[in-house]
Amino acid sequence: MHCNxxxxxxxxxxxxxxxxxxxxxxxxQIKAQFGIDSLDIIRSRPEHFRxxxxxxxxxxxxxxxxxxAMHGFERKQIVPIESCSIVSEAIAKMMPKLLDAISQNDxxxxxxxxxxxxxxxxxxxxxxxxxxxxIDETWLHEAQKVAEGLQIDLIGRSRGIKLVxxxxxxxxxxxxxxxxxxxxxxxxxxxxxNTYVNAQMIGWVKQHVGHxxxxxxxxxxxxxxxxxxxxxxxxxVLATEISKRSIQxxxxxxxxxxxxxxAFVRLSAEExxxxxxxxxxxxxxxxxxxxxxNFSHVFVDPPRAxxxxxxxxFVQQFGHIIYISCNPExxxxxxxxxxxxxxxxxFAVFDQFAYTKHLECGVILKKR
Ligand SMILES: C[S@@+](CC[C@H](N)C(=O)[O-])C[C@H]1O[C@@H](n2cnc3c(N)ncnc32)[C@H](O)[C@@H]1O
Numbered sequence: 001m002h003c004n005x006x007x008x009x010x011x012x013x014x015x016x017x018x019x020x021x022x023x024x025x026x027x028x029q030i031k032a033q034f035g036i037d038s039l040d041i042i043r044s045r046p047e048h049f050r051x052x053x054x055x056x057x058x059x060x061x062x063x064x065x066x067x068x069a070m071h072g073f074e075r076k077q078i079v080p081i082e083s084c085s086i087v088s089e090a091i092a093k094m095m096p097k098l099l100d101a102i103s104q105n106d107x108x109x110x111x112x113x114x115x116x117x118x119x120x121x122x123x124x125x126x127x128x129x130x131x132x133x134x135i136d137e138t139w140l141h142e143a144q145k146v147a148e149g150l151q152i153d154l155i156g157r158s159r160g161i162k163l164v165x166x167x168x169x170x171x172x173x174x175x176x177x178x179x180x181x182x183x184x185x186x187x188x189x190x191x192x193x194n195t196y197v198n199a200q201m202i203g204w205v206k207q208h209v210g211h212x213x214x215x216x217x218x219x220x221x222x223x224x225x226x227x228x229x230x231x232x233x234x235x236x237v238l239a240t241e242i243s244k245r246s247i248q249x250x251x252x253x254x255x256x257x258x259x260x261x262x263a264f265v266r267l268s269a270e271e272x273x274x275x276x277x278x279x280x281x282x283x284x285x286x287x288x289x290x291x292x293x294n295f296s297h298v299f300v301d302p303p304r305a306x307x308x309x310x311x312x313x314f315v316q317q318f319g320h321i322i323y324i325s326c327n328p329e330x331x332x333x334x335x336x337x338x339x340x341x342x343x344x345x346x347f348a349v350f351d352q353f354a355y356t357k358h359l360e361c362g363v364i365l366k367k368r
Contacts, residue, residue, distance in 0.1 A: 001047040001355075003085040009070040010079075012086065012355035019046035023351055026359045030349055033328055034335075040348035042200045049354060051195045053087045054116045055095075066102065066109055068095065086355065088195075090119040097150055098127060107142045118185060121195055124153070124170035128187050131158040140165060155187055169249070174199045174229075176206065181229050182256045189245040190222045194352040201350050201362065202229050205299075205322060208346045208364050209233060214296035217318070219269045219311070224250035224262070226299060226324070231262050238293055240267040263288050269302070273314040296320060306330025312337055321365040326352075331361055342367055 006015035014022040027041060058069035058080045067080040083092065094117065102108045111133035118126040129143070135156045143165045147154040154165040172183040176199055185191050192198035205226060211233045221227045221239035223246050231237045239262055241247055247266040254262055265284055267275065274280040276290060298315045300307065301324040307315065312334055315321055321342060325331035335344075342365035350360040 001085050004083070005070070005079060005081050008072060008079050009081060010073045010077075011070050013357055014355050019044075019354060022355055026351070026357065027349060029357075030328060030359055030361065033332060034347070036344075036347055040204065040346065042197055042204060042348060042350040044194055044351040044354040045196050046354070047085050048087065048089050048092060049194050049196055050086045051088045051091070051119045051121075052117070052191060052193045053084065053091055054114060055081070055084075056114050057112045063110075066099065066112065068099065068115070087117065088119045090123045090125050091117045094119075094125050094127070094150065094152065098146075098152075101146045101150060102129075105142055105146070107139055108146065116187070118170060118187060118191065120170050120172040120185065122171055122173055126153040126155070126168070126170045126185075126187055128155045128157055131156065134158055135161055135163055139163065174202065176203045176229055179229075183223060183225070183228075183253050184249050184256065185223070186245055186249050189243055189249055192225060192352065194354075197350050197352045197360075198225065201324065201348075201360070202226055204348050204350075204362060205324070205364075206230060206233065209297065209320075209322060212296055215293045216297045216299060217293070217295045218299040219272060219315075220301050220303070221250060221264065222246050222301070224253045224264065226301065227262055227264075228253055228257050228259055230299070231259050234297070235261065236293060237262040238288065238290075238295075239264050240269070240272045242266070242268045269300075269311045270308070273310055276314075297322060300324070302330075304330065307334050316341060319367045321363075323363045323365065325361045325363070326358070328359065328361055331363070335363065338365055 055068040058067050058078055069078045069080045072079045111131050112129055113132045114130045116128040135158050139156055140163050143154055143156055147165045153167050155168055156163040169184045169186045172185050174181045206229055213235050216234040216237045218227055218239040221241045227239045244266055247264050250264040275282055275285055295318055297320040298318040299322040304327040344363055345366050346364040348362040352360045
């Protein structure tokens with residue numbers, strides 16, 4: 001991949017290798033770290049793979065022109081950029097058009113701090129403009145014209161204020177094993193950054209988990225990204241998550257896909273542990289009969305911190321653990337404890353963050 005800003009922009013840290021070389025380098029690191037010889041490797045597209053991106057806005061000295069900017073390798077260094085080769089084609093095409101439209105409008109340009117993009121494989125683009133000034137009805141009026149002209153969904157945010165110009169979500173359609181799954185993606189709430197790898201990650205889990213009459217428990221379900229495609233392989237599913245927005249969108253996604261065997265409940269992993277151990281009752285669980293579940297599998301996709309001690313102990317009551325991790329260090333720590341009673345049946349790496357040192361990992365464990 002060619003990028004004019006490789007070595008200047010601090011976003012890509014493995015910029016001096018081609019796609020396959022950087023992947024091979026990272027795979028060797030993971031093999032050494034986990035002491036394994038073989039694993040499944042899920043590749044990214046070599047360019048235009050990020051469907052979510054955030055750029056700072058750089059204002060020149062007299063505040064008359066703006067450009068996109070990224071942090072350089074030094075934290076305080078700002079690198080103005082005109083394009084980005086890792087963002088999706090939809091975002092890459094929209095970047096100059098949006099900048100042009102904003103540049104010509106004093107109200108939209110003044111004190112604009114950063115821009116967030118979210119795109120889908122259906123080429124829809126949701127843009128959030130973040131300001132260091134109060135925005136109001138006048139801003140909304142100007143922003144409406146830009147949203148209509150560029151055919152995008154647009155949101156404005158400043159401290160304590162959120163103005164939705166059109167709508168605050170876009171639609172994604174993921175093709176997995178020849179079947180399409182539909183999702184609403186919101187501006188807030190977690191979404192996987194690399195849609196192409198995401199669809200393959202879900203496919204990998206579906207392939208290795210198999211079909212069961214028993215039930216699935218999920219602890220960090222987001223908007224139902226894994227839950228909905230996996231639900232057809234289990235009797236019932238109980239899926240929980242801490243974010244209110246994500247649970248709301250998971251319920252909408254369930255309806256979009258006509259899935260009826262999932263109960264989505266807003267509970268932290270710690271609260272769910274307390275509820276299943278009957279240490280605490282929750283009003284949010286009033287419509288869920290916890291005793292009716294026969295969980296054989298637990299699915300976890302935690303934030304970078306991995307599982308805390310309590311959750312790590314809690315998941316060890318289930319026959320199978322499916323663990324997706326965005327941080328090999330915390331995965332390794334958790335596996336040290338899980339491997340006492342579980343054997344690793346499958347291990348995969350997913351190159352979500354090409355040209356950085358990060359690799360996402362997936363592990364399927366079975367109780368011995
Ligand atoms: C890496 S994301 C995975 C989401 C989902 N599996 C997906 O693929 O989109 C981790 C999720 O855990 C949620 N989360 C963070 N801390 C949590 C906690 N203590 N208990 C439950 N969920 C939590 C976040 O809101 C986020 O949606």
